[in-house]
Amino acid sequence: MTGSHNAVDVIRTKRDGGRLSDDQIDWVIDGYTRGVVADEQMSALAMAILLNGMDGAETARWTRAMVHSGDRLDLGGVTRPTVDKHSTGGVGDKITLPLAPLVAACGAAVPQLSGRGLGHTGGTLDKLESIPGWRAALSPDEIRDQLNSVGAVICAPTDGLAPADKKLYALRDVTGTVESVPLIAGSIMGKKLAEGVDALVLDVKSGSGAFMKSDADARALAEALVGIGAQQGLRTSALLTDMNTPLGRTVGNAIEVAESVEVLQGGGPADVVALTVELAREMLRLVGIDVEGAADPAAVLASGRAYETWARMIRAQGGDPDAPLPTAAHRHEVAAPEGGTVLRMDAYxxxxxxxxxxxxRARKEDSVSAGAGVRLLASLGEQVAPGQPLFELYTDNPDLVPAALAALEGSVEIGVPQADSTSAPQLVKDVIRTTAD
Known part of the structure; x- marks a missing residue:
């Protein structure tokens, strides 16, 4: 890498619609990680990228520089094929919880490095931390050992993994540059490539409760992500899924864990089961495991074998899978104002x-309540009577209920369905794969 660059020239190149060279990208990411490039300079570059974009080769190089800004997780000692899943986030999106042990029970190893929630989207680590004793922080050696002994681990990213992304992510959040598809793609794939897995499946959501509101934007992001994976030699595919309606019947932390356990024990809501199985099939396909025989995810899930893996995974991280989960101190029911069919339930x-x-949480440093959340007592296509409960709200502080009720105002549409309408959206809208898959 040459030292002949300076931040202002890099900013001007992208400001004027030019293409950043590989050397410019490597230099600016390395400089930002080391503090040579200042926050205000990286802010200007991020805005220029948001306004003028980056082509596929630029985005791939940006991602590669993110990976090389820190350490990579060495999974060389793991005996099973390794595969991960990343979701772009949603409401009631508890899929990682049943998915990781299910895929492990089918023969793969799942190193699921997850995050915490911010705003209206929940965080996998927040949910699991409602289990007494469970810990999120594991060393690389602990991750490798658990992958060999259990087959699945859900934990926080290890220190030193893609540090440039950690700095840039916080900067984008306060500079109005979060929405840039190249920067989103570089952030997601930088972290995932640093994990060192054999394959990656992406769950890219669209709808009111998703980061990408339109199908077109979600598809553009999915294609960018899969394209980066292909260029970096990582087997990658993406499912485009619906997030106009919450997934399952629970939105919160402990209540989503409880619902995930129901799924792992052979029950649970049909949409959570369906998406878990579809993602599992794609993950196993990418690592060459036959899903038609003993590793059929639907059969394994129904058998309870995935629950056994879940219990071992939770115990391996200090948790007690049999311990009672936290419950909120206060409950409040929300009733249907009229009778009819539930036509819409807004995820956001x-x-x-x-x-x-x-x-x-509103800020990364905020704490969350393990017992708080919303239970859906009716779902799309169901008939409800006037006064029938639609939601049950849980909180430790009853003073918070009025604000939650205000958020729910107009969230449900009840009426008479049209003759050509469907009661449920198409959960999986499409699958994006590279030609090599």
């Missing part, structure tokens, strides 16, 4: 309500 509004009850 339900997510905001759960957040306002204490299940989420």
């Amino acid at each position: 509004q339900v997510g905001i309500a759960a957040w306002r009850l204490g299940a989420g």
Whole structure:
């Protein structure tokens, strides 16, 4: 890497619609990681990228520089094929919890490095931390040992993994540059490539409760992510899934864990089961495991074998899978104002309500309430009577209920369905794969 660059020239190149060279990208990411490039300079570059974009080769090089800014997780000693899943976030998106042990029970190893929630989208680590004794922080050696002994681990990213992304992510959040597809793609894939897995499946959501509201934007992001994976030699595919309606019947932390356990024990909501199985099939396909025989995810899930792996995974991280989960001190029911069929239930509004009850955080340093959240007592296509409960709200602080009720105002549409309407959205809209898959 040459030292002949300076931040202002790099900014001007992208400001004027030019293409950043590999050397410019390597230099600016390395310089930002070391503090040579200042926050205000990286802010200007991020805005220029948001406005003028980056082509596929630039985005791939940006991602590569993110990976090389820190350490990579060495999974060389893991005896099974390794595969991970990343979701772009949603409401009631508890899929990682049943998915990781399910895929492990089918023969792969799943090193699921997860994050915490912010705003209306929940965080996997927040949910699991409602289990007494469970810990998120593991060393690389502990991750490798658990992958060999159990087959699945869900934990926080290890120190030193893609440090440039950690700095840039916080900067984008306060400079209005979060929405840039190249920067989103570089952030997601930088972290995932640093994990060192054999394959990656992406769950890219669209709808009111998703980061990408439109199908077109979600597809553009999915194609960018899969393209980066292909260029970096990582087997990658993406499912485009619906997030207009919350997943399952629970939105929160402990209540989502309880629902995930139901799924792992052969029950649970049909949409959570369906998406878990679809993602599991794709993950196993990418690492060459036949899903038609003993490793059929639907059969393994129904058999309870995935639950056995879950219990071993929780115990391996200090948790007690049999311990009672935290419950909120206060409950409040929300009744249907009229009778009819539930035609719409807005995921974003339900997510905001759960957040306002204490299940989420406004800033990264905020704490969350394990017992807070929203339970859906009716779902799309169901008939409800006037006064029938639609939601049950949980919180430790009853003063938070009015704000949650305000968020839910107008979130449900009840009426008479049209003759050509469908009661449930298409959960998986498409699958994006490279030609090599």
